[in-house]
Amino acid sequence: MTYHVQIKVMPLKDLLDPQGKAVHGGLHNLGLNNIEDVRVGKHITLNINAASEQEAKNAAEDACKKLLANPVMEFYEIEMIN
Amino acid sequence: MKFGVVVFPGSNCDRDMQQSLQNDLGKEVIMLWHKDKDLSMFTTEDCIILPGGFSFGDYLRCGAIARFSPMMQSVIDFANKGGKVLGVCNGFQVLCEAGLLPGTLLQNESQQFVCKNVHLKTNDNEVLTIPIAHGEGRYYASDELLDELQENGQVIFTYCNESGSEDDFCNPNGACRYIAGIRNKAGNVFGMMPHPERATSSLLNNTDGIKVFSILGLN
Numbered sequence: 001m002t003y004h005v006q007i008k009v010m011p012l013k014d015l016l017d018p019q020g021k022a023v024h025g026g027l028h029n030l031g032l033n034n035i036e037d038v039r040v041g042k043h044i045t046l047n048i049n050a051a052s053e054q055e056a057k058n059a060a061e062d063a064c065k066k067l068l069a070n071p072v073m074e075f076y077e078i079e080m081i082n
Numbered sequence: 083m084k085f086g087v088v089v090f091p092g093s094n095c096d097r098d099m100q101q102s103l104q105n106d107l108g109k110e111v112i113m114l115w116h117k118d119k120d121l122s123m124f125t126t127e128d129c130i131i132l133p134g135g136f137s138f139g140d141y142l143r144c145g146a147i148a149r150f151s152p153m154m155q156s157v158i159d160f161a162n163k164g165g166k167v168l169g170v171c172n173g174f175q176v177l178c179e180a181g182l183l184p185g186t187l188l189q190n191e192s193q194q195f196v197c198k199n200v201h202l203k204t205n206d207n208e209v210l211t212i213p214i215a216h217g218e219g220r221y222y223a224s225d226e227l228l229d230e231l232q233e234n235g236q237v238i239f240t241y242c243n244e245s246g247s248e249d250d251f252c253n254p255n256g257a258c259r260y261i262a263g264i265r266n267k268a269g270n271v272f273g274m275m276p277h278p279e280r281a282t283s284s285l286l287n288n289t290d291g292i293k294v295f296s297i298l299g300l301n
Contacts, residue, residue, distance in 0.1 A: 018192070019189060
């Protein structure tokens, strides 16, 4: 069965995120002054062929640990869709 | 001492490195395609260089995908056996992703790609002028790790001003503790953001890069 997995990868909370800072500045220039903070991350979707939801989740976890996220600068959250 | 220069799709300083080593330092250089994995022509006295550029388009994170190239598996083995490895710019990012060097390189604090000459301080307090060209060169590691790097003498180059001191303007990317280059604990793997290969010819009006190779024991 194919499992759909969504993965959120975000810069660690205490790290300066220059991209978020730049977007924040842009939003201020648009007049959206009530936005206090912006952080920019990645949204990754995977379709995983696995025998069970747990197996799919393990594969996603493996992918995050080995390649999709770098724990020195990022954290990730895995969401199973189906 | 022989040199191998790894070429990834998106490397763009590989030829500069080859020219510099061959023509200016008189070294033997073998170019290594990332899909190959044979390093049998090298001994641990030799050096493998990961050049600058944008391997795999900097997709996902700089250096993250290059780290899984077949040649990188051989380079990791080579380094673990004590062979010398130098990563410059994108090569430094690949070494951090591969776990051969600690820490990581984040987007410049200024959000700008910075391309200019900077001053570097060596551990002997000599000031060198070497060009940089990067958008993600802000060295970052935890405070504990930074302390450890400094205590072990693993910080090999720091950004400084012309007179060799640190000020608000000499750090081009916001790197933690002005760090421009580090080495591993064993002392055989080096990574640096500045480009020594762009400063080894009097025709380019700067030969400080030759000193960098000498300091690293590669010349």
